[in-house]
Amino acid sequence: MINVSNIERFAIKDGPGIRTAVFLKGCPLHCPWCANPETWSTEPLIMHKESVCVSCRECEKVCPVHAVSFEQGSYAVDRTKCIVCGTCVQNCPAQALSVNGTAMSEEEILKEVLKDIDYYEESGGGVTFSGGEPLFQKDAVSLLKAAKQCGLHTAIETTGMVSKQRFREAAPYVDLFLFDIKHIDAAKLKEVTGAGFETIKENFELICSQRGRDVIARIPVIPGFNLEDLDAILAFVRSYPVRGVNLLPFHNFGKTKWHQLQRSYRYDEEKSLSSGELEKYRDDLVSIGG
Ligand code: SF4
Ligand code: SF4
Known part of the structure; x- marks a missing residue:
């Protein structure tokens, strides 16, 4: 592959x-x-479009490994935790998230x-x-x-x-x-x-x-x-x-x-x-x- x-x-x-x-x-x-x-x-990565994100924080709620945070008021993903499961992508209402790779x-x-x-x-x-x-x-x-x-x-x-x-x-x-x-x-x-x-x-x-x-x-x-x-x-x-x-x-x-x-x-x-x-x-x- x-x-x-x-x-x-x-x-x-x-x-x-x-x-x-x-x-x-x-x-x-x-x-x-x-x-x-x-x-x-070479690994797949989560990408986040700030311009279309509506800050609903659904991604934070659904992430099974708690990789997403909004500590400074804006989206952040801890890539050492993210397992690229795609759950946040599927649940984002604004299509602000995608997986590359x-x-x-x-x-x-x-x-x-x-x-x-x-x-x-x-x-x-x-x-x-x-x-x-x-x-x-x-x-x-x-x-x-x-x-x-x-x-x-x-x-x-x-x-x-x-x-x-x-x-x-x-x-x-x-x-x-x-x-x-x-x-x-x-x-x-x-x-x-x-x-x-x-x-x-x-x-x-x-x-x-x-x-x-x-x-x-x-x-x-x-x-x-x-x-x-x-x-x-x-x-x-x-x-x-x-x-x-x-x-x-x-x-x-x-x-x-x-x-x-x-x-x-x-x-x-x-x-x-x-x-x-x-x-x-x-x-x-x-x-x-x-
Ligand atoms: S891809 Fe999965 S593990 Fe990574 S931030 Fe989204 S929900 Fe969390
Ligand atoms: S679910 Fe989508 S729109 Fe909502 S905060 Fe997360 S990235 Fe932004």
């Missing part, structure tokens, strides 16, 4: 053509700008993906596995293989922070690597995201040396993290024979999800970067939602 956060049909920003994006759970990084923080854990079999995932095969054929699309880190769960390799056996074009949006062995095992079943390079300063990368630059670099070098034409390097451009170092990062990725480079300007669309998980979001006051601010890099700019 594979833990899935979300399956998004008709995705158009995660590779060529019309695609289905499958967001798998689990990530070894913890980037503070992450648009999908609900994918960090479903264990699915390979067949169930592919059945969902194959619903749009006609669109993939017409548009040159396929399936993109994203996350989190799509190769974090070991069964992801077998899922990729099964997707290829169905004749699908496959892409992964990878952090590169994967063991060399797993990366090598997965590579034959991947048609396109959307490979994140967030920073080339190992100490800064480690401090802010928890990622190890050596591992990422090894996987990047490996795949570029064998199949550079199938690699698009992606750089999320984050104020206060790498915006000032962008020229050096670009020079690094361009020293490899990649098919292309995408700059993904910072946006704060993930903010709501951070709040739904009761986590504080570092960029509450930070505005999304406009394309005008990155005008000199316009040839590489790609806007991306979610």
Whole structure:
């Protein structure tokens, strides 16, 4: 079984053509700008929408393990107690609660993906596995293989922070690597995201040396993290024979999800970067939602 956060049909920003994006759970990084923080854990999680909650406290009443409280007047869940039984979700009159994360079999995932095969054929699309880190769960390799056996074009949006062995095992079943390079300063990368630059670099070098034409390097451009170092990062990725480079300007669309998980979001006051601010890099700019 594979833990899935979300399956998004008709995705158009995660590779060529019309695609289905499958967001798998689990990530070894913890980037503070992450648009999908609900994918960090492989385990299912309760999410709470403050904006629709009517503060009836029904969730507190029905929780069998007393994980919910309203001590400061607002909802809080103790995730060390929560057993994700879903009782609160079923009893919430405002649909303010949901569980993120479903264990699915390979067949169930592919059945969902194959619903749009006609669109993939017409548009040159396929399936993109994203996350989190799509190769974090070991069964992801077998899922990729099964997707290829169905004749699908496959892409992964990878952090590169994967063991060399797993990366090598997965590579034959991947048609396109959307490979994140967030920073080339190992100490800064480690401090802010928890990622190890050596591992990422090894996987990047490996795949570029064998199949550079199938690699698009992606750089999320984050104020206060790498915006000032962008020229050096670009020079690094361009020293490899990649098919292309995408700059993904910072946006704060993930903010709501951070709040739904009761986590504080570092960029509450930070505005999304406009394309005008990155005008000199316009040839590489790609806007991306979610
Ligand atoms: S999912 Fe179950 S255990 Fe978790 S907060 Fe809701 S009722 Fe309590
Ligand atoms: S049951 Fe739903 S609406 Fe009521 S307090 Fe809990 S989350 Fe809010």
